[in-house]
Amino acid sequence: MTNPVVYCGVDTGGTFTDCILISDGRVVRAKAPSTPKDFSLGFFDALESAGSQLGLSLEDLVPRLRHLGYGTTVATNIVVQRNGARTGLLMTEGFGDTLLMMRAIGRVTGVPPEKLMHLSATSKPAPLIPRSLTAEVVERMDSFGDVVVPLDENQCRRAIDRLLALDVEAIAIAFLWSFLNPAHERAALELVREIAPNIYSCCSSALAPRLGEYERTATAAINAYVGPATSDYMERVRLGMDELQARHEPLVLQCSGGAIPISQVAMDAVRTIGSGPAAGVIASADLARRLDIAHVICADVGGTTFDVGLIRDGQAVMTDTSIVSQYRYYAPSVDIESIGAGGGSIAWVDRVSGTLRVGPESAGASPGPAAYGQGGDRPTVTDACLVMGYLNPQSVLAGRVGLDIEAARRAIETVAEPLGMTLERAAAGIVRIAEMHMADLVRKTTIQRGYHPSDFVLFAYGGGGPVHAGSFGAELGVSRVLIPFGESSSLWSAFGAAASDVRRVFEASRVLEAPLVVETLNDMYAGLESNANDWLVAQGFEPPDIRLVRSADVRYKAQIHQVAIPVADGTLDEVAGEALLDDFERAYEALYGVGTGYRAAGIELTAVRISAVGVIAKSDVHAVDHVTPTKEAASRRVWWPEVDAYVDTDVYEGATLTPGVRHDGPAIVEYRDTTLVVHPGQCVLVDAFGNLELELGR
Numbered sequence: 001m002t003n004p005v006v007y008c009g010v011d012t013g014g015t016f017t018d019c020i021l022i023s024d025g026r027v028v029r030a031k032a033p034s035t036p037k038d039f040s041l042g043f044f045d046a047l048e049s050a051g052s053q054l055g056l057s058l059e060d061l062v063p064r065l066r067h068l069g070y071g072t073t074v075a076t077n078i079v080v081q082r083n084g085a086r087t088g089l090l091m092t093e094g095f096g097d098t099l100l101m102m103r104a105i106g107r108v109t110g111v112p113p114e115k116l117m118h119l120s121a122t123s124k125p126a127p128l129i130p131r132s133l134t135a136e137v138v139e140r141m142d143s144f145g146d147v148v149v150p151l152d153e154n155q156c157r158r159a160i161d162r163l164l165a166l167d168v169e170a171i172a173i174a175f176l177w178s179f180l181n182p183a184h185e186r187a188a189l190e191l192v193r194e195i196a197p198n199i200y201s202c203c204s205s206a207l208a209p210r211l212g213e214y215e216r217t218a219t220a221a222i223n224a225y226v227g228p229a230t231s232d233y234m235e236r237v238r239l240g241m242d243e244l245q246a247r248h249e250p251l252v253l254q255c256s257g258g259a260i261p262i263s264q265v266a267m268d269a270v271r272t273i274g275s276g277p278a279a280g281v282i283a284s285a286d287l288a289r290r291l292d293i294a295h296v297i298c299a300d301v302g303g304t305t306f307d308v309g310l311i312r313d314g315q316a317v318m319t320d321t322s323i324v325s326q327y328r329y330y331a332p333s334v335d336i337e338s339i340g341a342g343g344g345s346i347a348w349v350d351r352v353s354g355t356l357r358v359g360p361e362s363a364g365a366s367p368g369p370a371a372y373g374q375g376g377d378r379p380t381v382t383d384a385c386l387v388m389g390y391l392n393p394q395s396v397l398a399g400r401v402g403l404d405i406e407a408a409r410r411a412i413e414t415v416a417e418p419l420g421m422t423l424e425r426a427a428a429g430i431v432r433i434a435e436m437h438m439a440d441l442v443r444k445t446t447i448q449r450g451y452h453p454s455d456f457v458l459f460a461y462g463g464g465g466p467v468h469a470g471s472f473g474a475e476l477g478v479s480r481v482l483i484p485f486g487e488s489s490s491l492w493s494a495f496g497a498a499a500s501d502v503r504r505v506f507e508a509s510r511v512l513e514a515p516l517v518v519e520t521l522n523d524m525y526a527g528l529e530s531n532a533n534d535w536l537v538a539q540g541f542e543p544p545d546i547r548l549v550r551s552a553d554v555r556y557k558a559q560i561h562q563v564a565i566p567v568a569d570g571t572l573d574e575v576a577g578e579a580l581l582d583d584f585e586r587a588y589e590a591l592y593g594v595g596t597g598y599r600a601a602g603i604e605l606t607a608v609r610i611s612a613v614g615v616i617a618k619s620d621v622h623a624v625d626h627v628t629p630t631k632e633a634a635s636r637r638v639w640w641p642e643v644d645a646y647v648d649t650d651v652y653e654g655a656t657l658t659p660g661v662r663h664d665g666p667a668i669v670e671y672r673d674t675t676l677v678v679h680p681g682q683c684v685l686v687d688a689f690g691n692l693e694l695e696l697g698r
Helices: 039-052 058-064 074-081 153-165 183-195 213-243 266-272 275-291 381-388 405-419 423-449 465-476 486-499 518-538 574-592
Strands: 007-012 016-023 026-033 068-072 087-092 134-137 147-149 170-174 200-203 251-253 259-261 296-301 306-312 318-324 327-334 337-339 345-349 356-362 457-461 480-483 502-513 546-556 563-566 603-614 634-640 645-653 662-664 667-670 675-678 683-686 692-695
Touching (some): 007 039, 007 486, 016 486, 026 039, 026 486, 039 058, 039 213, 068 275, 068 486, 074 213, 074 266, 074 318, 087 213, 134 153, 170 183, 183 200, 200 213, 213 266, 213 327, 251 275, 266 327, 275 296, 275 306, 275 327, 275 457, 275 486, 296 423, 345 381, 345 423, 356 423, 381 405, 381 634, 405 423, 423 465, 457 465, 457 486, 465 480, 465 675, 518 546, 518 574, 518 603, 563 574, 574 603, 675 683, 675 692
Parallel strands (some): 007 068, 087 170, 170 200, 296 457, 645 667
Antiparallel strands (some): 016 026, 251 259, 259 502, 296 306, 306 337, 318 327, 345 356, 480 692, 546 563, 546 603, 634 645, 662 683, 667 675, 683 692
């Protein structure tokens, strides 16, 4: 092999690490078990497995890579599993309870709707940093950034010493109004690094220089909590790539959908939380541009969750705050909504109403669905799909060859019997309920934001996306469903990691009331753009590959929540300032309904932001010439709810379906790691890139 591999993506999940290589238009896919004791081992195992398919050893592959993007769920799992660093927190005297108090809605932040029905059972999350590890420091800035009480360095040293005596492994610093004047935070950070140079440390003004005491504190706290473990294993990946003579530094995907060099992840670990679902949206945006599709619903069906993101006018819809384990923190990110609806979601009978319910509890990877044969005995969506015939008992799922259909039947019987239903109808009911949960979440992310699903193409991926998309897509009335790159859809986040550009967000917080003083606004953007441009140049980007995208957070006066509004490039004048306010009111009414805008209340701008993008040259995936398929379809009995009966159904091997092929439903298309279900009245065709397009009919 003489041509270099130019396009590579790796995505580390809790169970598997996925790898995508593209060499001269050819797509190579590989999976390797993730290695929680040292995730870098799974990273290199996946690379090695992919390289072997090209006849390359790991030592031969790595020097040929022109670009490697890396996505990971490790930081997310650290917070969810509560196995992060023992973290101390330095705060302004009198404000040590900020993280524990949260916002008034802290007990319900990020809680799924089904749990909100039992409000009394909700609670605030267990503290990431207990009060005993929070130390108050004598200092105070006012709301203009002026010093009211100077930093007492001797007292600060004593506070640091107290935390170190309690065996903390990381220290976060969050002082009041530090985003306006970070001098005290920076001085305290220098003291920490002087006293304990081997302790991981960070401050809120560097991570989230924005108005919002609780969210800014949470950002610093979470960053310190996940920082040591994340930076340690990232450093092992970097050193391993250096030893293998990599030509370029790996780029690590962030929740914003952009990437930063792996050497810079250590101090910004919080941005890697949520990068996995974001990667799928970024891959979808890249493919949508190739196919000239403007609006996309990105639907990722995994084993535990169903994640939804949107692409509008070719751009991923973003949010300026994120939520993990009920903590709301500042991190500009791809806007992802999630619910507990996946292959492992457990079906149960509500004893009060006597009705069938599905989720949000999941069987997880262990013990997993009953069909996995490793101790699970409760019915799941995967078990129901197997009983209905959607899945092949010889399928490869979760790395296991073969599924125990008898175990799945026994599990489904536990809900079928008390409901007085046949086995097949109970299974069909489980699947239908899960799919309606999926449809409801899509409605929430579209209709509640002023969009209609019929204006979108649904991209379905993840292991379960192709299984369920035909059903919930028809329920939504989307224009059509697309399974991206067919077989690669189950590794779609790895594509997103490889397709991501370098991106970093620069922002500043200051309240400006309307009418806006555009001179102040211009000065703020000029400072941010100078910093953003310098950073991109330092990463090796030339002006043709540099993009600076402006936005601003705007709200009606005295409201809590802001709306992010795009801002025009160049020097702003009074006309541009008024246009910005008009854009805000249009966006506000699109979100909350016509007539909800009220200019007389007053409008204020609370933050300005620059998204600095360094464009990475991408390797193209070549279209494939039309070839007549050579393999005949097999047949399997499948229970179709549309006819309430078993039907002998054609089953196709996805790898044999070449561009131009079209099959009418009912039909099943099987790949190694996923299955496409084509319902009666629907049809599937293969486009020039190997995408499966599902036409839903009327």
